Amino acid sequence: MSKEKKEILKFGKILCEQGLNHSHSGNLSILKNKEIFIKKHGVMTGYMTEKDIVSINLKDSKKDKLASVEAKVHRAIYLNNPGIKAVAHAHALYATILSFKNNSIKPVDSEGQLYLGEIPVLSCAQTVCSDEVAEKIPKLISKHKAVVVKGHGIFAAGQTLEEACMYISVIENASKIIYLLNK
Protein backbone atom coordinates (compact mmCIF):
# COMPACT_ATOMS: atom_id res chain seq x y z
CA MET A 1 0.00 0.00 0.00
CA SER A 2 1.27 3.50 -0.77
CA LYS A 3 2.45 5.82 2.00
CA GLU A 4 -0.40 8.23 1.19
CA LYS A 5 -3.09 5.57 1.59
CA LYS A 6 -1.56 4.37 4.87
CA GLU A 7 -1.66 7.93 6.20
CA ILE A 8 -5.32 8.40 5.24
CA LEU A 9 -6.30 5.13 6.96
CA LYS A 10 -4.29 6.05 10.07
CA PHE A 11 -5.69 9.54 10.51
CA GLY A 12 -9.24 8.55 9.56
CA LYS A 13 -9.09 6.12 12.48
CA ILE A 14 -7.53 8.70 14.82
CA LEU A 15 -10.18 11.35 14.06
CA CYS A 16 -12.92 8.84 14.92
CA GLU A 17 -11.16 7.52 18.03
CA GLN A 18 -10.86 11.08 19.30
CA GLY A 19 -14.57 11.69 18.70
CA LEU A 20 -13.90 14.29 16.02
CA ASN A 21 -15.84 12.31 13.43
CA HIS A 22 -18.65 9.82 13.85
CA SER A 23 -19.64 6.89 11.67
CA HIS A 24 -19.34 8.03 8.02
CA SER A 25 -18.68 11.74 8.61
CA GLY A 26 -15.61 13.65 7.50
CA ASN A 27 -12.98 12.98 4.90
CA LEU A 28 -9.24 13.20 4.33
CA SER A 29 -6.96 13.65 1.35
CA ILE A 30 -3.31 13.90 0.38
CA LEU A 31 -1.92 15.56 -2.74
CA LYS A 32 0.90 13.80 -4.57
CA ASN A 33 2.09 15.42 -7.77
CA LYS A 34 -1.07 15.90 -9.89
CA GLU A 35 -3.06 13.27 -8.06
CA ILE A 36 -5.28 13.57 -4.97
CA PHE A 37 -5.78 10.49 -2.79
CA ILE A 38 -9.10 10.86 -0.99
CA LYS A 39 -11.65 8.92 1.01
CA LYS A 40 -14.32 7.22 -1.04
CA HIS A 41 -17.92 8.45 -0.74
CA GLY A 42 -20.11 6.64 1.80
CA VAL A 43 -17.51 4.66 3.74
CA MET A 44 -16.88 4.68 7.48
CA THR A 45 -14.02 7.09 8.22
CA GLY A 46 -12.58 5.12 11.12
CA TYR A 47 -12.80 1.69 9.48
CA MET A 48 -11.43 2.24 5.98
CA THR A 49 -9.34 -0.29 4.12
CA GLU A 50 -7.18 0.29 1.04
CA LYS A 51 -10.15 -0.07 -1.35
CA ASP A 52 -11.93 2.81 0.42
CA ILE A 53 -9.42 5.35 -0.90
CA VAL A 54 -9.62 6.58 -4.48
CA SER A 55 -7.34 8.75 -6.56
CA ILE A 56 -8.70 11.75 -8.45
CA ASN A 57 -7.18 14.42 -10.67
CA LEU A 58 -5.92 17.71 -9.30
CA LYS A 59 -6.90 19.55 -12.48
CA ASP A 60 -10.41 18.24 -13.19
CA SER A 61 -13.35 16.26 -11.80
CA LYS A 62 -13.32 13.47 -14.42
CA LYS A 63 -12.49 10.75 -11.85
CA ASP A 64 -14.60 12.16 -8.98
CA LYS A 65 -17.56 9.75 -9.25
CA LEU A 66 -16.56 7.48 -6.34
CA ALA A 67 -14.82 10.14 -4.27
CA SER A 68 -16.09 11.95 -1.18
CA VAL A 69 -18.77 14.53 -1.95
CA GLU A 70 -16.34 17.15 -0.61
CA ALA A 71 -13.72 16.38 -3.29
CA LYS A 72 -14.39 19.76 -4.93
CA VAL A 73 -13.53 21.56 -1.68
CA HIS A 74 -10.29 19.60 -1.25
CA ARG A 75 -9.33 20.30 -4.90
CA ALA A 76 -10.06 24.03 -4.58
CA ILE A 77 -7.83 24.25 -1.49
CA TYR A 78 -4.92 22.53 -3.29
CA LEU A 79 -5.27 24.49 -6.52
CA ASN A 80 -5.21 27.84 -4.73
CA ASN A 81 -2.63 27.04 -2.04
CA PRO A 82 0.46 25.45 -3.63
CA GLY A 83 2.15 24.75 -0.26
CA ILE A 84 -0.71 22.59 1.00
CA LYS A 85 -0.27 18.82 0.69
CA ALA A 86 -3.03 17.45 2.94
CA VAL A 87 -6.62 18.34 3.88
CA ALA A 88 -8.79 16.93 6.65
CA HIS A 89 -12.48 17.51 7.37
CA ALA A 90 -14.34 16.63 10.57
CA HIS A 91 -17.81 17.13 12.01
CA ALA A 92 -16.38 18.17 15.37
CA LEU A 93 -19.23 18.73 17.83
CA TYR A 94 -18.24 21.80 19.86
CA ALA A 95 -16.77 23.74 16.94
CA THR A 96 -19.99 23.11 15.01
CA ILE A 97 -22.12 24.26 17.97
CA LEU A 98 -20.12 27.51 18.26
CA SER A 99 -20.40 28.10 14.50
CA PHE A 100 -24.14 28.71 14.76
CA LYS A 101 -23.76 31.90 16.79
CA ASN A 102 -20.28 33.20 16.01
CA ASN A 103 -18.59 34.67 12.95
CA SER A 104 -15.27 33.34 14.20
CA ILE A 105 -13.91 31.21 17.03
CA LYS A 106 -11.36 32.95 19.25
CA PRO A 107 -9.49 30.43 21.43
CA VAL A 108 -8.92 31.46 25.03
CA ASP A 109 -6.62 28.54 25.85
CA SER A 110 -2.86 28.76 25.31
CA GLU A 111 -2.66 25.94 22.75
CA GLY A 112 -5.45 27.35 20.60
CA GLN A 113 -3.91 30.82 20.67
CA LEU A 114 -0.43 29.49 19.93
CA TYR A 115 -1.27 27.24 16.98
CA LEU A 116 -4.16 29.01 15.33
CA GLY A 117 -5.47 32.23 16.82
CA GLU A 118 -8.82 33.36 15.45
CA ILE A 119 -10.54 30.75 13.28
CA PRO A 120 -13.06 32.03 10.72
CA VAL A 121 -16.59 30.65 10.45
CA LEU A 122 -17.80 30.44 6.86
CA SER A 123 -21.53 30.83 6.41
CA CYS A 124 -23.01 29.50 3.15
CA ALA A 125 -26.57 28.71 2.00
CA GLN A 126 -25.50 25.18 1.08
CA THR A 127 -22.83 23.68 3.32
CA VAL A 128 -22.40 20.10 2.03
CA CYS A 129 -21.00 19.41 -1.45
CA SER A 130 -21.11 23.17 -1.91
CA ASP A 131 -19.72 25.19 -4.82
CA GLU A 132 -19.87 28.27 -2.59
CA VAL A 133 -17.71 26.63 0.09
CA ALA A 134 -15.25 25.48 -2.61
CA GLU A 135 -15.08 29.02 -3.94
CA LYS A 136 -14.65 30.81 -0.61
CA ILE A 137 -12.58 28.45 1.50
CA PRO A 138 -9.15 28.57 -0.25
CA LYS A 139 -8.48 32.21 0.62
CA LEU A 140 -9.47 31.69 4.26
CA ILE A 141 -7.29 28.57 4.50
CA SER A 142 -4.30 30.49 3.13
CA LYS A 143 -4.52 32.87 6.10
CA HIS A 144 -5.84 30.71 8.92
CA LYS A 145 -4.91 27.04 8.15
CA ALA A 146 -8.44 25.99 9.16
CA VAL A 147 -12.05 27.11 8.72
CA VAL A 148 -15.30 26.10 10.41
CA VAL A 149 -18.20 25.87 7.96
CA LYS A 150 -21.30 27.02 9.82
CA GLY A 151 -23.49 24.16 10.94
CA HIS A 152 -21.25 21.59 9.26
CA GLY A 153 -17.70 21.16 10.55
CA ILE A 154 -14.00 21.95 10.23
CA PHE A 155 -11.77 21.91 7.15
CA ALA A 156 -8.05 22.10 7.95
CA ALA A 157 -4.98 21.98 5.76
CA GLY A 158 -1.26 21.44 6.18
CA GLN A 159 1.94 20.05 4.76
CA THR A 160 0.98 16.66 6.18
CA LEU A 161 -2.21 14.96 7.30
CA GLU A 162 -0.86 14.94 10.84
CA GLU A 163 -0.61 18.74 10.76
CA ALA A 164 -4.15 19.14 9.37
CA CYS A 165 -5.56 16.73 11.97
CA MET A 166 -3.71 18.52 14.74
CA TYR A 167 -5.48 21.76 13.81
CA ILE A 168 -8.83 19.98 13.95
CA SER A 169 -8.02 18.62 17.37
CA VAL A 170 -6.79 22.01 18.65
CA ILE A 171 -9.90 23.81 17.34
CA GLU A 172 -12.25 21.28 18.91
CA ASN A 173 -10.46 21.49 22.26
CA ALA A 174 -10.52 25.31 22.15
CA SER A 175 -14.22 25.23 21.22
CA LYS A 176 -15.04 22.88 24.07
CA ILE A 177 -13.28 25.18 26.54
CA ILE A 178 -15.16 28.25 25.23
CA TYR A 179 -18.47 26.39 25.35
CA LEU A 180 -17.98 25.11 28.91
CA LEU A 181 -16.68 28.43 30.22
CA ASN A 182 -19.79 30.18 28.93
CA LYS A 183 -22.26 27.57 30.03
Ligand SMILES: [Zn+2]
Ligand atom coordinates in the same frame (compact mmCIF):
# COMPACT_ATOMS: atom_id res chain seq x y z
ZN1 LIG B 1 -18.90 17.12 6.20
